Amino acid sequence: MMNIKEAASRLGISARAIRFYEEKGLILPAKQSSNGYRTYTENDIWRLQTIAALREIGMSLQDITHALGEIDQGNQQRLEEYLELQQAVMYAQWIELKRMMETTQRMIDLNRQDGPLDVSHLHDLADSARRLREARQNWHDRWNYDTQAAIHDQRVQAEGRVSTEHPNSEGRYHSNDTVQSSFYLYHNYDEALEQTAHWISPALGEKGLDIGTGTGNLAGKLLQHGADMTAIDQSREMLRRCRTKYPEMHVKLGNFLALPFADHSFDFVVSSFAFHHLSPDQQILALQEMQRVLTSRGRIGLTDLMFVDAAHRESYIRQAETTGHQEQLNALRERHFPLLGELCSWLEQQGYVTKHVRHNELLHTLLAVPLR
Incomplete structure (x- = not known):
């Protein structure tokens, strides 16, 4: 005492x-x-x-x-989740500080240039930094994936049939009926995941990261190929199911915009059916985060719904409007399907060589490998 x-x-x-x-x-x-x-x-x-x-x-x-x-209560798993959440917050703060330092250095470099300083350049830099900061801070899970974890594996295997379950006042799903849907996110799901794993083709013991892993279906395929896999998701319930399915996998709370890992931690990064939840500005931030955690020869594999280009997107929207397919129109309002051509151009400007394959009207797998 x-x-x-x-x-x-x-x-x-x-x-x-x-x-x-x-x-x-x-x-x-x-x-x-x-x-x-x-x-x-x-x-x-x-x-x-x-x-x-x-x-x-x-x-x-x-x-x-x-x-x-x-x-x-002796609940080590829940304690770990609290610690991981705090770690994710710290990584987000660290990443934001790094961005601020980079912006400040660019302002210093502009000031050192010969000739009179065009102050508008400083304003443009500051405005760009502000927009990116807001993009990082404004993401949230509008779809409440914690409530969908129990039916996720069922949904991705439905092949054109979607659950008619709707959340009640408590956000819980209450029906197991399925109906034919005119819009379905997961057509050719297994084919696309197999393609991603085949193209990544991890060597035994290579370290891989799956972002937005859900219940771990893509990460599990790469684990079977011999990779040392880490899987992150912002949904605790999704991760709990992932741990149950793949107890040997490293599982962690996190999201695209502030990956809770040190620089150069992984040999490859993959993501499937998650990238389209980000706004265009957030998608660029996510790609930069992938680059940060990759080794110098690290590769990127993205499988998601994408439009080939702007003309493809406009044609798709016109067709949905003409035929009155409200589900497609709702999906376009709620999600941000990237343009494949723009993604490839951005990655190639960063020093990657890209290739891609189309699985259906919207679903593509994209591989980016650094030239160096």
């Missing part, structure tokens, strides 16, 4: 901080009956150490409360 001064000295924190944590209900030390003074046991000290460690990495008091509850 020790008093608050002794506890503070042992932990290297202030007595005021300990009282603050007590006020927030994070720790409940016993009180002496004779004088009402608090006494701290070894378990209290351990709990305070845990709180201090979680505060050190920037976790909010609310999240610390939840994390301590999971620790008390």
